[in-house]
Amino acid sequence: MTKRLLPLLFALSCQAALAQTTSPAPENEVSRLIKERETLVRQYEEANAQRNSLFGNKPSKKDLQEVVDALKGIIRKDTEVVRAVQASTLRQTAAVVAENQQAKQQVTVATTDQSSVRQRFYDLQNQIQNLEQREKQREKKLQEAQTAAKEAEEARTSREMIAVGLALLSVALLVYVFRLRQQLAAVPSRKRR
Numbered sequence: 001m002t003k004r005l006l007p008l009l010f011a012l013s014c015q016a017a018l019a020q021t022t023s024p025a026p027e028n029e030v031s032r033l034i035k036e037r038e039t040l041v042r043q044y045e046e047a048n049a050q051r052n053s054l055f056g057n058k059p060s061k062k063d064l065q066e067v068v069d070a071l072k073g074i075i076r077k078d079t080e081v082v083r084a085v086q087a088s089t090l091r092q093t094a095a096v097v098a099e100n101q102q103a104k105q106q107v108t109v110a111t112t113d114q115s116s117v118r119q120r121f122y123d124l125q126n127q128i129q130n131l132e133q134r135e136k137q138r139e140k141k142l143q144e145a146q147t148a149a150k151e152a153e154e155a156r157t158s159r160e161m162i163a164v165g166l167a168l169l170s171v172a173l174l175v176y177v178f179r180l181r182q183q184l185a186a187v188p189s190r191k192r193r
Contacts, residue, residue: 030084037077044070 047066050059059067 030081030088033077033081033084037074037081040070040073040077044074 044067047063047070048059050063050066
């Protein structure tokens with residue numbers, strides 16, 4: 001029976017050693033339980049080694065009872081060790097699952113942030129393109145307005161020139177008419193003489 005328990009104990013101690021690297025508090029409990037088990041194994045070996053000389057070096061009922069009690073203690077301690085290792089493994093698994101969940105959540109947040117930043121970037125690019133188009137349209141309208149203003153100025157200038165020309169022509173005609181009147185006024189007086 002001890003030959004079967006020793007490999008189990010070795011496997012449990014290896015798991016306990018692995019658990020120690022990740023969580024020191026449960027390892028202390030497992031180490032303590034393993035030390036207690038080692039003490040119980042020594043007690044078993046001592047009880048098993050006792051022989052009563054009255055029965056011809058055969059174990060007495062009391063010796064056999066001590067051996068059975070020691071084996072029961074070892075079995076109980078093995079159960080405690082297994083439970084402690086299971087609890088430690090469960091805590092480690094829970095910690096790994098929690099870390100994995102947190103990492104996934106961080107990846108999700110980062111992906112969401114990246115998508116949000118990318119969308120904001122595209123929105124800003126669209127706004128810049130819209131503003132550039134508006135600027136081009138405004139410049140085109142400004143050029144059209146400047147061209148229309150220049151044409152209007154030229155038309156006004158030509159009208160003013162025509163008006164000035166007409167005014168000069170009118171003045172010249174008035175002067176001509178005035179001279180003609182003076183000449184006509186002078187001619188009838190000659191005819192009267």
